[in-house]
Amino acid sequence: MSDIAILADDLRKTFKDVVAVDHISLAVPRGSVLGLLGVNGAGKTTMVRMLTTVLKPTSGKGLVNGFDVMHQQQAVRRSIGLAGQFAAVDENLTGRENLVLVGRLNHLAKAVARTRAAELLDQFRLTDAADRPVRTYSGGMRRRLDLGAALVTHPPILFLDEPTTGLDPSSRLDLWGVIEGLVSDGTTVLLTTQYLEEADRLADNIVVIDGGLVVAEGTAKQLKSRLGDTVIEFEFHSPADAARAADVLGSVTSAGTIVRVVMSEGPETLRQALDRLSAASLVPGHVALREPTLDDVFLTLTGSNSGDPS
């Protein structure tokens, strides 16, 4: 068994004149979570659709669980689960019927499909609603059912296309917990999201794409470090104090009553800065240490607003 669960080698997809995915390569080691981060239209969903055999790539190669997405589609389909940004469940069927149907279409025996449906309903706390039509479910319940439908065969590889888009914060936290549980069981996950917080929390590795191309990749920490070190923010009571502090500290940026110092020498920078300020009898009203966030990375890389509501 290969160590790489999902491999994209120079995948490209064009629709007539529109380039949805230009050239994207990525590799997801078995048992890890890759966060595919980008704004709407960046090509995230197209990547997922190609890797799940829903869409044929224009060129390039994709391997999922060691199988070619173009030529071994059935083997790929038997290795994966897909949960999309729309909860792709049938509104007129009950939760249980939806799961049994997906089980049957995965060619499970009827009894196995039924047992598995009951297990998943239990796991996703839907047992009470199991025999109600899905149209009576809340948004969060639908997403859980949709995720359950992706897990019917307990696939080793899971594709989650914006799994929490449009969910309220508590449903989102809830779903994150579920995904973390799956990952701790060894499931490989490729997750697309436009929420930086989500990638930061769930993903081992992050690939940022924009306009169908990879613009950055690495761990959340590596991506943040590209923006430099932690910044110390001193806030003073008056702009005059702030201006004097800026003089004393040297090589700083200031705006209004705030003076920023880059922590280039780690904690030592903070000690020196405080020493100098006290020598000049300047007392800051407030001190904060600010880590660069993925938002900063994202905005710097793509030059666009992520639309993260959090």
Add this chain to the structure above:
Amino acid sequence: MSSTAPSFPAISTKPGVGLAWAVRDTQAMMWRNLTMLRRVPQLLVFAIVQPLIFVFMFRYVFGGAISSVPGVPYVDYLMPGIFVQTVTFGAINTAVGLAEDKNKGLLERLKSLPMSRSAVLGGRVLADATRDIVIVVLMLTIGFLVGFHTHTSVPKVIGGVALMVLFGFAICWIFAVIGLSVSNGEAAQAAAFPLLAPLTFASNAFVPTKSMPHWLAYWADRQPLSITVRGVRALMLGTEPTSYVWGSIIWSLAITAVLAPIAVRRFRNS
């Protein structure tokens, strides 16, 4: 990253190829589509409201003024036309159902499953044909209530039902292509009417074509719905030559042979 693969309790699925699996997948999809009809029985009621209005309009409002139908009372002439119109309009269901499944992302999920590719469309169209049978039986009962009489044998009347369900099945494939080409159910509905109007109204379903202008009669005599209506009249009333039965079967098979592969291709590429 750890290089040891987790011992995965993946549930093994059997390879999804072969005709037996295609049949099973189609059955599963058919069951799913028919469950919707069971869950939302209003759909069935809505499906017969419109033909019911037509029955009352033509039977009681215009019927008295329409006297020149050959050989049989007007109500007997009318009902086969209403039946065929009903199954033809029923095919909108195929377009709306597929467009909604596409819009809601359900087709995408189905495409990612190791199921037979043909089962999604096959299950849809066969469910709609089954629905047609239910609706035709309902309409036949309504016909008998308003004075419709068949003039042939029971097997021939059943043959007439089969003929129109086959025609409905063929029309469903046209509507499958429409459903897969539009973005949602409402668009599918809107796209359907311009196609249905010339088929159902410019036909011999309600009145004989000889009172129509020449150019219209030319179309109305030759188009497949008129031929099917005549085929049904041949089987239920015995007023038309049986060659129309064969004509209708050939039309239905030809429409299916051309449109089904187009629908399947559109499904794969959408």
